Amino acid sequence: MKRKFVLLLFFSWTIAVVHGQDTKNDEKSIDKLTPKEFSIPPSPLFDLMGAAPSRVVKSGDLKDFKVDWSFRNWRLNPNIAIQGQPIWELFYNKKSLAKYQRASYVSRMLASTDISIGTITNETNDRRLGAAVKLNLYKQKDPLLVKGLYDDLLKQFEEELVLLRANEKNLLKILDSVIRSDDIKKFKDALVENDGKINSFYNRRKEAIVEKSKDVIAENWNASFIDIAFGQINTYETDSAGSFKKLKLNRNTGRSGWLNYGIKLGKRAMLTGLLRGTFYEEEITFLIKNNTTGDETQERAIADNTLFSFGFNIRYGGPVYNFFVEFAKESKTFKTPLEALNEAFKTPAGKSIITSTVKWDTVDPYNISVGGDWRIGRNLVLNYGLRVIMDKNFKTTSVIPVANISCMMR
Numbered sequence: 487m488k489r490k491f492v493l494l495l496f497f498s499w500t501i502a503v504v505h506g507q508d509t510k511n512d513e514k515s516i517d518k519l520t521p522k523e524f525s526i527p528p529s530p531l532f533d534l535m536g537a538a539p540s541r542v543v544k545s546g547d548l549k550d551f552k553v554d555w556s557f558r559n560w561r562l563n564p565n566i567a568i569q570g571q572p573i574w575e576l577f578y579n580k581k582s583l584a585k586y587q588r589a590s591y592v593s594r595m596l597a598s599t600d601i602s603i604g605t606i607t608n609e610t611n612d613r614r615l616g617a618a619v620k621l622n623l624y625k626q627k628d629p630l631l632v633k634g635l636y637d638d639l640l641k642q643f644e645e646e647l648v649l650l651r652a653n654e655k656n657l658l659k660i661l662d663s664v665i666r667s668d669d670i671k672k673f674k675d676a677l678v679e680n681d682g683k684i685n686s687f688y689n690r691r692k693e694a695i696v697e698k699s700k701d702v703i704a705e706n707w708n709a710s711f712i713d714i715a716f717g718q719i720n721t722y723e724t725d726s727a728g729s730f731k732k733l734k735l736n737r738n739t740g741r742s743g744w745l746n747y748g749i750k751l752g753k754r755a756m757l758t759g760l761l762r763g764t765f766y767e768e769e770i771t772f773l774i775k776n777n778t779t780g781d782e783t784q785e786r787a788i789a790d791n792t793l794f795s796f797g798f799n800i801r802y803g804g805p806v807y808n809f810f811v812e813f814a815k816e817s818k819t820f821k822t823p824l825e826a827l828n829e830a831f832k833t834p835a836g837k838s839i840i841t842s843t844v845k846w847d848t849v850d851p852y853n854i855s856v857g858g859d860w861r862i863g864r865n866l867v868l869n870y871g872l873r874v875i876m877d878k879n880f881k882t883t884s885v886i887p888v889a890n891i892s893c894m895m896r
Contacts (some may be wrong), residue, residue: 740766
C-alpha cells in the first residue's frame, strides 16, 4: 500500500510538471536562469541498487527532472531510473527566487526531497524494482542562495533593452515621414536589424547568465555536504518472457537507510563517505536428516538479517572531468548461515541438520572501484567505472564494468 501511494504521488507530480511546461518557458523570469546544480550524480535508487559506477556517490540537489540509464550488464534491458523533486516543483519552482531565499532551513531541506523510481535486470536475469527518497541536510554552497551575482549583468541588459525599444519607436516614427524609396529601404533594414536584436534579447541574456554561473559551479563542484536517504527494492525471478515468478529473499530485497557525506579538499579534490544499513529476510537452504531412517529432505528457513555497508571515495579533477578511487566493505549481522539458521529454525525431535549443506546468498565483502565523471554538456553526464569484487581473503572474484548516462530534462 505504501509503495502504491509513493508511485501515485510521483506520477501525479510528473503529470503536473508536463502540464506546466509552457509556464516554465517564460524567458523574462530571472528565477529560471540561476544555476541549479553543481553536479549531476546518479539517482539515489541506482546508488542503492549498486547500479552506479561508484558505491559512494557525491551529492546533487537537482531542481529539475532527470532520467538515468545504467549499462552495468551491457544488455538492451530497460535499466532506467526517473528522478525529480516534487516539493520544489509544487511550492518553489513557479515562485520568485526570493521566496526560497527567505525560507527556513527546514523548508529548504524539504525542498531538496528527491524521489526516484526505476528498474534494472541483474546478471542472473532477475528483475529489480525499487524507489528511494533523499534529503539534503547540509550544503556548503547553495547556488540558489547566491545573491547579487547577476546584478551588474542584469543592469547592462536592462539598459540595452531600453535603448532597443526606444530605437524601434524612433525608426517607426521616421518611416511614417520619409518619402524616398531609398530612405524607406534603409530605415526598414535598420528596423529589421533592431527587431532581430530584440527577438534574441532574452536568449542572449540567458546565455550570458549561464556563462557567468559557470564560475560559481567551477568553484564549488566539490562543495561539502550531508545527505540522508531511504529506499526499498524488490527482486523477482523471471521467466524467458520477463514475467515475475518469485520474490527472492536475500540482500537484493529489503529496506535501506543511508548517510552520504562529502568534505571539500581544496579546489581539485573531494572526500566522500557512506554509511548504510539494509534490513531484509534471508532465505537459508539446507538438508535435514532423519536419525532413525537416514532419509534426507530439503528444507528452508527465513531469518531476519541486516547488511551493513560503509566506504570512502576520493575524487580529483573539476566540474567537467573528475576521477575517483574507492573502497567499500559489506558485512552481515549473522556472520555465517549456520548462525542465522540457529536463530530462525528449531530442529524437530529425531532429526538433525546436515551442517555442511547450510547455504545462503553470499556477500563478497570488499569492493575497490576506479572511474570518473565526464560532464558532456550542461544537461548530460557520463559516469563510468570498473568495480573489483573481492572475498574475505582479498582474493579477486570478478571485475564489473559499470556505466551510467544521466540526462536533465530541461
